[in-house]
Amino acid sequence: MTGVEGIATGPLSVVPALVAVLVLIAINGLCVFNEFALVAMPPTRVAALEDGRTRLGRIVAKQVHDLDNYIAADQLGITITSIAAGWIGQPAVSQLLSGPIGALGLPEAISAALVAGILAFALITATQMIFGELVPKSISLRHAERVAHIIALPIEVMAFILRPLTVAMNGIGRFILRPFGIDAGMASHHQALGIEELSGAVSSSAAAGLLQVNPSTVHNAIRFRELTARDVMVPRPRVVGVHADDSLDEVLAAARAARHVRYPVFGDGDEVLGHLHLADLAGRLTQLQGPDAEAGWRELVRPLVAVPENASLESVLAQLRGSGQQMALVVDEFGSSEGVVNVSDLLRGLVSPPELPTTGPRPTVGLDAGTHLRSLDEDLAKALGAVDPQADTLNGVLAAALGRVPRAGDDLTIGGYRVQITKASDVRALEVDISRVDAAADRRALR
Template sequence: MDIYAQRDLATILLAEATSQGFEVSNLFGLGAVFLLVGLNGFFVAAEFALVSVRHTRIDQLVAEGKGSAKGVQKALTHLDDYIAATQLGITLASLALGWVGEPAVAHLVEPPLVFLLGNVLGENLAIGIGVAVAFTFITAMHIVLGELAPKSVALQRSETAALFIIRPLDLFLRIFRPFIWALNSTGRFVVKFFGLGAADEHSKVHSVEELEMLVRQSHKAGMLDAQEEILLRKVFEFDDKTARQIMMPRTEIVGVTENTTLDELVDKASDERFTRLPVYRNTLDQIVGVIHVKDLFPLLRERENRHSLSKGSTSSNHSSKLGMSAQNEEKKFALSDIIRPALNVPESMHVADLLTLMRQKKAHMAVVIDEYGGTAGIVTLEDVLEELVGEVQDEFDTAEEDTIADIEIRPDGSALVSGLVMLDTIEEHFGLKIPLEQAEIFDTIGGYVLGVLGRVPTVNDQVALGDYRLTVVKMDGLRVDRLLIERVNKKATVSGS
């Protein structure tokens, strides 16, 4: 077909369409189709923008004086009313689109189809095909331009979309408020009729588990780096732990008796790396307070001043007086003068509550009391904070002490761990599941080995834990000091003399 034949066919089709009833009003109908699709898209974008925009970002824009942000803030405060308005708008636009759009498009496509297919298929069948074409076209426009596209834009640019739609949406809400109120009231009545309470479907309160999942997803998406992800995860786990799980056990406590002399106290403070020492009467079950090494400085300075004043004399009488002075000095010194009150807490106290209590009492050390009233251990403010930020080392911590508290991964994939490592840390690090009956009794991996063996372990004793074998490498008296954890192909069995 040459170009002249194509022009003749177009002229014939246009003439036939005009003879079949094509009117200028159909153009207005087609314009109404695009307008209604646009309105539907506006209300869809408004709904998704309001439910996905960050409240904190809108609050920030309000503080910066952004005019439209205040309207969005109001909408977020009364979210159900505005969402009801968007749903009403979507419903009205969709109904109007079906009422106006399908006939308008059908009137456009029917005349050419009747002209082309009427002699072959019959006029009625050609008109039916025209109705189907019009319905398909309207449906595609409604879904793509009226639903999917505005939803995607609103989700990806929720802040911009919310600021754009808020003023027209607010006007629509004002106009149709009585109708929206009636619909909401009717909906609540129907829900109540079935014995259900009215639910706020657009106010989301995330559980801790959901927040943890969001953190993991944000980390995978690159929004959070590894350290931020670990810190947030530790925050969620913070209140699940108790004082018993983070304390220094009784066997590791370094303390002094209330009868300790000044020189003995200075020697103890010099030998140990701790700045605070518990003071006990007779046994560690009777801790009466805590001393701070800094409180020794005024006493040492006072003694040094007294000695310097007596340096000039060399007589024997004076020497004997100095000896008596030293004895009097020891008698004058009373540890009770520098003892600070001890904060006693039960071993079942949650770490979050412990942190709050220590802040209120301005205490950096607490004595953990067991169910029998004895001392189970001590916990410091550093121990509490390490549950959030990880191990904190100071200038007094040695490399040897660092490795004891950590899990040391070896080149062959095995690990050397301290017997004091908590069971939940072992579970998390190795993907193991500690048997419940053991987890309820013991807190540490060393305690687990002791419980499985049923006796005091010895070096080279082995126990099984899932697909792993635990070998005792070093003992500290009656306590498991170091363990070797190895993955084995088949489950190990308990062994040892």
């Protein structure tokens, strides 16, 4: 620092020092501009720049793909300019301030030079932080692509000059981090969004009015890959089907009552023989008369695709398309039938999720107690899932909360939600009403 003090001994020598400090702060800001612009660049825009015709766009894309070296060059530039700005600027600013501070008539115990030095350090630090860090960062995060284009060429020159140092430092950093199992590559700077981050981004966009579609639909689409056949299937106890021993009249009665298009055909025990399509039955109905009518409808049974209960929905859709069928049998690891799933159920759950309570006291009335927790509103699913992490459906949560088979009239408050069982069979709840309540603590009131 004495060398710098020797340079800044007169009013004329202070000016070059201050100019040098401003230049150093500008270079510092340039590095900060680039660091945040490269990290904030959307991957879709990077791909577009890479395939574009502009030279600057290709340079920016190259810099984003080589973050290790360019971020290291930025950080090295920031460090060097910060140290140099303080080393050169503090004596010069102290010299400017020492005269006015000395004229204040401070007590002899307080050194004017010391006070001037402290104020000079604070002033340079504040200037460096505001104009060399905060302002460039804010601009880059809001206009990443434009900033990256403007500074691409000077950054390219700086990175080329500093390349030997950045390569050496990156190598040393990787060597130090390797024993800890940490990869210091590009992923440390530029990470893809995970499921939760994407869902959060969708919620923020919806709150800002930037989405033109139902945000629940987007959430479902994001989580589509992690859903399994078990999550959307109709459980075996709720499956409406026919038995292989049923007469034609019984089959027709079941079709009139349920008004479905496809009916699983059950055999003895847990056996599922296939499914009956109502169109096939209607097309042959005139022929299924007389003594052969009872056996004739069984010839119309189509094969049923079997899928594991843990199969992804993508896999289920692929198997259904490959087989030309619309319905699949869901089986467990032992081959026992767990339920059925069809294409319309999958698509309906994806593009038209159930409207469930999120705010306010208005209840959701007549909700199927067999609804899977993943199909519910996120906050509601989290509150109910805390009762029993092993439960998959509303009925499972209610049974766990009550410690017995749910009955019609049961009234529970769980995690700020009131759940009223309006319909139940001897073995499970069938329909429930759900509404939000003010109470946050879990409690229950059984009627």
